[in-house]
Amino acid sequence: MFTKIVRKRLGGMLFIFPFAILLLGCNLPVAPAAQAPEADLVATAIQNTLIAQTLQALVANPPAGQPQDQGQPQGQPQDQVQSPTPTLTFTPSLTPEPTYTATSTVPMVSVSVDTNCRFGPGKDFELLGALLVGEQTEIIARDPSGYYWYVRNPDRPGGFCWLWGNYASTTGNIASLPVFTPPATLTPTATFTPQPDFTVAYNDVEMCGAVWHIDFRITNTGSLTFQSVATTVTDTVTSETVNYNNDEFREYNACVLNLATLQDDLAPTEVGFSTSESLSNDPSGHQINATITLCTQNGLAGTCITRNLSFTP
Numbered sequence: 001m002f003t004k005i006v007r008k009r010l011g012g013m014l015f016i017f018p019f020a021i022l023l024l025g026c027n028l029p030v031a032p033a034a035q036a037p038e039a040d041l042v043a044t045a046i047q048n049t050l051i052a053q054t055l056q057a058l059v060a061n062p063p064a065g066q067p068q069d070q071g072q073p074q075g076q077p078q079d080q081v082q083s084p085t086p087t088l089t090f091t092p093s094l095t096p097e098p099t100y101t102a103t104s105t106v107p108m109v110s111v112s113v114d115t116n117c118r119f120g121p122g123k124d125f126e127l128l129g130a131l132l133v134g135e136q137t138e139i140i141a142r143d144p145s146g147y148y149w150y151v152r153n154p155d156r157p158g159g160f161c162w163l164w165g166n167y168a169s170t171t172g173n174i175a176s177l178p179v180f181t182p183p184a185t186l187t188p189t190a191t192f193t194p195q196p197d198f199t200v201a202y203n204d205v206e207m208c209g210a211v212w213h214i215d216f217r218i219t220n221t222g223s224l225t226f227q228s229v230a231t232t233v234t235d236t237v238t239s240e241t242v243n244y245n246n247d248e249f250r251e252y253n254a255c256v257l258n259l260a261t262l263q264d265d266l267a268p269t270e271v272g273f274s275t276s277e278s279l280s281n282d283p284s285g286h287q288i289n290a291t292i293t294l295c296t297q298n299g300l301a302g303t304c305i306t307r308n309l310s311f312t313p
């Protein structure tokens with residue numbers, strides 16, 4: 001009888017399987033039945049055990065051809081269903097490297113005004129060249145006073161000269177520069193014969209009180225520095241002639257000396273101004289003949305050259 005019941009249950013498992021799980025899961029209490037004989041109790045216990053084992057076997061290995069739970073991957077326990085592991089893709093964030101600008105430690109010098117470069121630290125030394133506005137050159141040393149720089153000659157590759165520091169601006173490491181003490185007399189390393197030369201042009205007529213004077217614009221186009229200037233002006237209409245000389249290069253605005261253009265010398269490539277002595281008549285519209293003389297030493301001494309000029313202010 002028991003064997004027939006088991007076979008019948010196995011054949012109809014699809015029908016009793018949900019009910020068996022429900023009964024096992026609910027674990028509902030059963031009202032006590034009338035006490036059966038001991039043999040019936042043993043048979044009932046064996047029957048219940050076999051049913052439970054059969055159900056567990058069917059859960060683990062369902063009969064061939066029966067559909068499986070579509071929500072449960074085959075061969076994995078229900079409490080171990082694993083979600084697909086996402087594949088992480090690393091996208092590097094590239095940050096550009098900062099750009100560093102190297103600062104040169106080589107000491108360099110530039111000037112705000114065109115400045116002479118000489119054989120020694122002083123105006124008494126011979127001129128070798130000039131450092132112009134917009135140029136720069138390397139500093140080699142300094143003089144003991146700190147007023148001059150010993151630099152590479154900007155006009156002669158391979159040469160050196162002394163540069164006045166009044167208009168100079170430096171960059172780089174100047175703290176470690178050596179101090180050079182030049183000898184009293186320096187011998188040029190190459191044969192060089194400097195030549196004086198200049199150009200001159202009428203600049204303006206200025207009135208000061210009851211007199212007039214004429215200003216001239218002078219450009220040093222030679223290789224020597226001029227230290228003094230003289231002008232002779234003749235008004236061909238009034239036949240008035242006036243003479244003027246000075247150890248400075250001066251320009252006037254009416255009666256006021258223009259300090260911005262005042263220079264004590266005129267170095268190569270520099271532009272300066274000079275004036276005439278006062279004229280008693282307005283020279284405007286008159287033909288003027290002028291003679292301008294520049295000399296390399298004060299007091300119209302040294303090497304001097306003269307230029308003549310005719311114009312009508």
